[in-house]
Amino acid sequence: MPVLDTAALLHWPVERLLGGIVAHSQLEELRRLSPQRAMLIESIELEWMSMGTGDAESAAANTGDLPRLSPVDLEILALALGTGQKLYTDDYSLQNVCRSLNHPFESVSNKKSKQQWSWELRCIGCRASKKADSQEEQECDICGSPMKVKRSRK
Ligand SMILES: [Zn+2]
Incomplete structure:
Protein backbone atom coordinates (compact mmCIF):
# COMPACT_ATOMS: atom_id res chain seq x y z
CA MET A 1 0.00 0.00 0.00
CA PRO A 2 1.42 3.37 -0.98
CA VAL A 3 2.13 6.36 1.23
CA LEU A 4 -0.20 9.24 0.29
CA ASP A 5 0.55 12.91 0.63
CA THR A 6 -2.12 15.46 1.48
CA ALA A 7 -2.81 16.35 -2.17
CA ALA A 8 -3.94 12.75 -2.71
CA LEU A 9 -6.15 12.90 0.38
CA LEU A 10 -7.76 16.05 -1.00
CA HIS A 11 -8.21 15.09 -4.63
CA TRP A 12 -8.40 11.34 -5.11
CA PRO A 13 -11.67 9.41 -5.05
CA VAL A 14 -12.17 7.55 -1.78
CA GLU A 15 -11.88 4.10 -3.40
CA ARG A 16 -8.37 4.94 -4.52
CA LEU A 17 -7.31 6.02 -1.04
CA LEU A 18 -8.45 2.92 0.82
CA GLY A 19 -5.68 1.14 2.72
CA GLY A 20 -3.12 3.87 1.98
CA ILE A 21 -0.50 4.83 4.55
CA VAL A 22 -0.84 8.33 6.02
CA ALA A 23 0.77 10.34 8.82
CA HIS A 24 -1.23 11.49 11.86
CA SER A 25 -0.06 15.05 11.28
CA GLN A 26 -1.78 15.07 7.87
CA LEU A 27 -5.19 15.00 9.53
CA GLU A 28 -4.45 18.34 11.20
CA GLU A 29 -3.30 19.77 7.89
CA LEU A 30 -6.40 18.44 6.17
CA ARG A 31 -8.67 19.95 8.84
CA ARG A 32 -7.17 23.34 8.07
CA LEU A 33 -7.47 22.94 4.30
CA SER A 34 -10.88 21.29 4.12
CA PRO A 35 -12.78 20.36 7.31
CA GLN A 36 -15.36 18.47 5.28
CA ARG A 37 -12.79 16.38 3.50
CA ALA A 38 -11.06 15.72 6.84
CA MET A 39 -14.27 14.25 8.25
CA LEU A 40 -14.63 11.99 5.25
CA ILE A 41 -10.99 10.89 5.46
CA GLU A 42 -11.38 10.08 9.15
CA SER A 43 -14.27 7.78 8.39
CA ILE A 44 -12.53 5.59 5.82
CA GLU A 45 -10.01 2.80 6.21
CA LEU A 46 -6.46 4.15 6.12
CA GLU A 47 -3.23 3.11 7.81
CA TRP A 48 -2.45 5.98 10.20
CA MET A 49 1.18 5.91 11.28
CA SER A 50 3.91 8.02 12.84
CA MET A 51 7.64 7.53 12.48
CA GLY A 52 10.81 9.30 13.55
CA THR A 53 11.98 11.74 10.89
CA PRO A 71 7.26 18.86 9.32
CA VAL A 72 4.30 17.09 7.68
CA ASP A 73 6.31 16.53 4.47
CA LEU A 74 9.16 15.04 6.50
CA GLU A 75 6.79 12.71 8.30
CA ILE A 76 5.33 11.49 5.01
CA LEU A 77 8.85 10.95 3.68
CA ALA A 78 9.81 9.08 6.86
CA LEU A 79 6.80 6.76 6.42
CA ALA A 80 7.76 6.02 2.82
CA LEU A 81 11.38 5.32 3.74
CA GLY A 82 10.47 3.36 6.87
CA THR A 83 7.89 1.13 5.19
CA GLY A 84 9.69 0.89 1.82
CA GLN A 85 6.40 1.78 0.09
CA SER A 113 9.25 15.82 -12.42
CA LYS A 114 11.71 14.18 -14.76
CA GLN A 115 15.05 15.51 -13.73
CA GLN A 116 17.16 15.38 -10.66
CA TRP A 117 18.30 18.80 -9.57
CA SER A 118 20.34 20.35 -6.86
CA TRP A 119 20.28 23.79 -5.31
CA GLU A 120 23.16 26.09 -5.91
CA LEU A 121 24.16 29.62 -5.09
CA ARG A 122 24.88 31.80 -8.09
CA CYS A 123 26.59 35.16 -7.93
CA ILE A 124 24.57 37.96 -9.56
CA GLY A 125 27.86 39.72 -10.39
CA CYS A 126 30.43 37.31 -11.82
CA ARG A 127 27.97 34.33 -12.06
CA ALA A 128 30.27 32.05 -10.09
CA SER A 129 28.32 29.20 -8.51
CA LYS A 130 28.69 26.79 -5.64
CA LYS A 131 26.56 24.14 -3.96
CA ALA A 132 23.95 25.60 -1.60
CA ASP A 133 23.88 23.79 1.73
CA GLY A 144 31.64 40.22 -3.13
CA SER A 145 28.26 40.52 -4.92
CA PRO A 146 25.20 38.80 -3.40
CA MET A 147 24.67 35.13 -4.33
CA LYS A 148 21.12 33.92 -4.97
CA VAL A 149 19.80 30.39 -4.53
CA LYS A 150 18.96 28.76 -7.88
CA ARG A 151 17.79 25.34 -8.93
CA SER A 152 20.35 23.67 -11.17
CA ARG A 153 19.69 20.73 -13.46
CA LYS A 154 22.13 17.87 -13.39
ZN1 LIG B 1 30.91 36.99 -7.84
Whole structure:
Protein backbone atom coordinates (compact mmCIF):
# COMPACT_ATOMS: atom_id res chain seq x y z
CA MET A 1 0.00 0.00 0.00
CA PRO A 2 1.42 3.37 -0.98
CA VAL A 3 2.13 6.36 1.23
CA LEU A 4 -0.20 9.24 0.29
CA ASP A 5 0.55 12.91 0.63
CA THR A 6 -2.12 15.46 1.48
CA ALA A 7 -2.81 16.35 -2.17
CA ALA A 8 -3.94 12.75 -2.71
CA LEU A 9 -6.15 12.90 0.38
CA LEU A 10 -7.76 16.05 -1.00
CA HIS A 11 -8.21 15.09 -4.63
CA TRP A 12 -8.40 11.34 -5.11
CA PRO A 13 -11.67 9.41 -5.05
CA VAL A 14 -12.17 7.55 -1.78
CA GLU A 15 -11.88 4.10 -3.40
CA ARG A 16 -8.37 4.94 -4.52
CA LEU A 17 -7.31 6.02 -1.04
CA LEU A 18 -8.45 2.92 0.82
CA GLY A 19 -5.68 1.14 2.72
CA GLY A 20 -3.12 3.87 1.98
CA ILE A 21 -0.50 4.83 4.55
CA VAL A 22 -0.84 8.33 6.02
CA ALA A 23 0.77 10.34 8.82
CA HIS A 24 -1.23 11.49 11.86
CA SER A 25 -0.06 15.05 11.28
CA GLN A 26 -1.78 15.07 7.87
CA LEU A 27 -5.19 15.00 9.53
CA GLU A 28 -4.45 18.34 11.20
CA GLU A 29 -3.30 19.77 7.89
CA LEU A 30 -6.40 18.44 6.17
CA ARG A 31 -8.67 19.95 8.84
CA ARG A 32 -7.17 23.34 8.07
CA LEU A 33 -7.47 22.94 4.30
CA SER A 34 -10.88 21.29 4.12
CA PRO A 35 -12.78 20.36 7.31
CA GLN A 36 -15.36 18.47 5.28
CA ARG A 37 -12.79 16.38 3.50
CA ALA A 38 -11.06 15.72 6.84
CA MET A 39 -14.27 14.25 8.25
CA LEU A 40 -14.63 11.99 5.25
CA ILE A 41 -10.99 10.89 5.46
CA GLU A 42 -11.38 10.08 9.15
CA SER A 43 -14.27 7.78 8.39
CA ILE A 44 -12.53 5.59 5.82
CA GLU A 45 -10.01 2.80 6.21
CA LEU A 46 -6.46 4.15 6.12
CA GLU A 47 -3.23 3.11 7.81
CA TRP A 48 -2.45 5.98 10.20
CA MET A 49 1.18 5.91 11.28
CA SER A 50 3.91 8.02 12.84
CA MET A 51 7.64 7.53 12.48
CA GLY A 52 10.81 9.30 13.55
CA THR A 53 11.98 11.74 10.89
CA GLY A 54 15.76 11.49 11.46
CA ASP A 55 16.61 9.53 8.29
CA ALA A 56 14.20 11.60 6.21
CA GLU A 57 15.82 14.80 7.45
CA SER A 58 19.35 13.69 6.65
CA ALA A 59 18.32 12.48 3.18
CA ALA A 60 16.66 15.85 2.52
CA ALA A 61 19.69 17.70 3.85
CA ASN A 62 21.87 15.77 1.37
CA THR A 63 19.89 17.00 -1.64
CA GLY A 64 19.46 20.53 -0.22
CA ASP A 65 15.67 20.16 -0.05
CA LEU A 66 15.37 20.21 3.74
CA PRO A 67 14.47 23.94 4.03
CA ARG A 68 11.60 23.40 1.59
CA LEU A 69 9.97 20.57 3.49
CA SER A 70 7.39 21.09 6.23
CA PRO A 71 7.26 18.86 9.32
CA VAL A 72 4.30 17.09 7.68
CA ASP A 73 6.31 16.53 4.47
CA LEU A 74 9.16 15.04 6.50
CA GLU A 75 6.79 12.71 8.30
CA ILE A 76 5.33 11.49 5.01
CA LEU A 77 8.85 10.95 3.68
CA ALA A 78 9.81 9.08 6.86
CA LEU A 79 6.80 6.76 6.42
CA ALA A 80 7.76 6.02 2.82
CA LEU A 81 11.38 5.32 3.74
CA GLY A 82 10.47 3.36 6.87
CA THR A 83 7.89 1.13 5.19
CA GLY A 84 9.69 0.89 1.82
CA GLN A 85 6.40 1.78 0.09
CA LYS A 86 5.90 3.99 -2.94
CA LEU A 87 5.27 7.65 -2.16
CA TYR A 88 2.53 9.55 -3.99
CA THR A 89 3.34 13.25 -3.95
CA ASP A 90 3.34 16.31 -6.23
CA ASP A 91 5.94 18.04 -4.09
CA TYR A 92 9.05 18.43 -6.24
CA SER A 93 11.36 18.49 -3.25
CA LEU A 94 9.92 15.22 -1.89
CA GLN A 95 10.24 13.71 -5.36
CA ASN A 96 13.80 14.96 -5.58
CA VAL A 97 14.78 13.31 -2.28
CA CYS A 98 13.11 10.03 -3.31
CA ARG A 99 14.95 10.06 -6.62
CA SER A 100 18.27 10.62 -4.91
CA LEU A 101 17.64 7.48 -2.81
CA ASN A 102 16.15 5.45 -5.67
CA HIS A 103 12.96 5.26 -3.63
CA PRO A 104 9.83 4.67 -5.74
CA PHE A 105 7.47 7.62 -6.10
CA GLU A 106 4.62 8.70 -8.31
CA SER A 107 2.89 12.02 -8.72
CA VAL A 108 -0.66 12.55 -7.45
CA SER A 109 -1.75 14.40 -10.57
CA ASN A 110 0.48 12.55 -13.09
CA LYS A 111 2.90 15.41 -13.52
CA LYS A 112 6.10 13.71 -12.47
CA SER A 113 9.25 15.82 -12.42
CA LYS A 114 11.71 14.18 -14.76
CA GLN A 115 15.05 15.51 -13.73
CA GLN A 116 17.16 15.38 -10.66
CA TRP A 117 18.30 18.80 -9.57
CA SER A 118 20.34 20.35 -6.86
CA TRP A 119 20.28 23.79 -5.31
CA GLU A 120 23.16 26.09 -5.91
CA LEU A 121 24.16 29.62 -5.09
CA ARG A 122 24.88 31.80 -8.09
CA CYS A 123 26.59 35.16 -7.93
CA ILE A 124 24.57 37.96 -9.56
CA GLY A 125 27.86 39.72 -10.39
CA CYS A 126 30.43 37.31 -11.82
CA ARG A 127 27.97 34.33 -12.06
CA ALA A 128 30.27 32.05 -10.09
CA SER A 129 28.32 29.20 -8.51
CA LYS A 130 28.69 26.79 -5.64
CA LYS A 131 26.56 24.14 -3.96
CA ALA A 132 23.95 25.60 -1.60
CA ASP A 133 23.88 23.79 1.73
CA SER A 134 21.25 26.09 3.17
CA GLN A 135 18.77 28.65 1.86
CA GLU A 136 20.80 31.50 3.25
CA GLU A 137 22.03 33.95 0.69
CA GLN A 138 25.68 34.83 0.94
CA GLU A 139 28.26 37.09 -0.59
CA CYS A 140 30.43 35.86 -3.45
CA ASP A 141 33.97 34.89 -2.39
CA ILE A 142 35.31 36.16 -5.69
CA CYS A 143 33.66 39.54 -6.29
CA GLY A 144 31.64 40.22 -3.13
CA SER A 145 28.26 40.52 -4.92
CA PRO A 146 25.20 38.80 -3.40
CA MET A 147 24.67 35.13 -4.33
CA LYS A 148 21.12 33.92 -4.97
CA VAL A 149 19.80 30.39 -4.53
CA LYS A 150 18.96 28.76 -7.88
CA ARG A 151 17.79 25.34 -8.93
CA SER A 152 20.35 23.67 -11.17
CA ARG A 153 19.69 20.73 -13.46
CA LYS A 154 22.13 17.87 -13.39
ZN1 LIG B 1 30.91 36.99 -7.84
